[in-house]
Amino acid sequence: MKSVAHEAVFNQMIALMEKGQIPWRKPWKNSTPRNGFTNRKYSGINFFILSSSPYADERWLTYRQVKELGGEVKKGEKSRQIVFWNILKKEQDGKAKSIPLLKYFNVFNIEQTEGIVFSKEDIAKLDEIRKSEIIEAEDIIKNYADKPVTLFSHSFACYIPSQDTVKMPPKSKFEDIGEFYSTLFHEFAHSTGHEKRLNRKGVTNSSSFGSETYSEEELVAEFGAAFLCNYSGIDNTLENSAAYLKGWMKAFKDNPEIIVSSANKAQKAVDYILGIKPTQSEG
Numbered sequence: 001m002k003s004v005a006h007e008a009v010f011n012q013m014i015a016l017m018e019k020g021q022i023p024w025r026k027p028w029k030n031s032t033p034r035n036g037f038t039n040r041k042y043s044g045i046n047f048f049i050l051s052s053s054p055y056a057d058e059r060w061l062t063y064r065q066v067k068e069l070g071g072e073v074k075k076g077e078k079s080r081q082i083v084f085w086n087i088l089k090k091e092q093d094g095k096a097k098s099i100p101l102l103k104y105f106n107v108f109n110i111e112q113t114e115g116i117v118f119s120k121e122d123i124a125k126l127d128e129i130r131k132s133e134i135i136e137a138e139d140i141i142k143n144y145a146d147k148p149v150t151l152f153s154h155s156f157a158c159y160i161p162s163q164d165t166v167k168m169p170p171k172s173k174f175e176d177i178g179e180f181y182s183t184l185f186h187e188f189a190h191s192t193g194h195e196k197r198l199n200r201k202g203v204t205n206s207s208s209f210g211s212e213t214y215s216e217e218e219l220v221a222e223f224g225a226a227f228l229c230n231y232s233g234i235d236n237t238l239e240n241s242a243a244y245l246k247g248w249m250k251a252f253k254d255n256p257e258i259i260v261s262s263a264n265k266a267q268k269a270v271d272y273i274l275g276i277k278p279t280q281s282e283g
Helices: 004-016 044-051 063-068 119-135 137-143 179-191 212-231 242-256 257-274
Strands: 059-062 080-092 094-108 149-151 159-160 165-167
Touching: 004 044, 004 080, 004 094, 004 242, 004 257, 044 080, 044 257, 059 063, 063 094, 080 159, 080 212, 137 179, 137 212, 137 257, 159 179, 165 179, 179 257, 212 242, 212 257, 242 257
Parallel strands: 149 165
Antiparallel strands: 059 094, 080 094, 159 165
């Protein structure tokens, strides 16, 4: 049975896909959704929920934060629901036990509010943060510390776990440079699942095409590529197809939790590639 938090994510993602949109594919323009109160970036599934909004401003606030900044939410505006993991401490059989609990919160984009005025210092600080977060695509490749052997002489792209090897067509074979990097990032995301890295079941265990494990691992790679495209400002817009959307919608409806789980695993994969130490997960 879906939890309330999973239901919130599921409904938002399915609504977008029913409109013919693939929420993890769009031109990113180096704009990462963040909390307008703390400037902390949203990650995991929250990245996709908020990135798929029509707003140009990347800053989001809870209703309480809007009030604390002296503003109001405009009449009739609707919030978006994001999720966070909380660790619930319980005692069971005389032993302390940690239980992961998924909770959801409602947030509004700055453009949905009025009365909030940010100082010049706040704006300058945000600009500096934005600049420091931009990572060149070639730097991502170069700095993937223990990346697999990568060969650029194949007719199609794939990751082979038994050889720990990524095979790619030459860069010249791609009509769009963004598609080359997006494809390579997809295969790199797969490679993080190798047993010597993050030891992810979707990579270490053989799974049949169309199975839940296969679908989740493909979604991890899709999400991972989208994250890396965002960090490097690469256009991640690829042609949508009805069959593609139908396949993912079926996977989501069969197991709504797969959306949050895959995004969380993808964030860990990306952090591994970028050499970022793990932090508390949010969705």
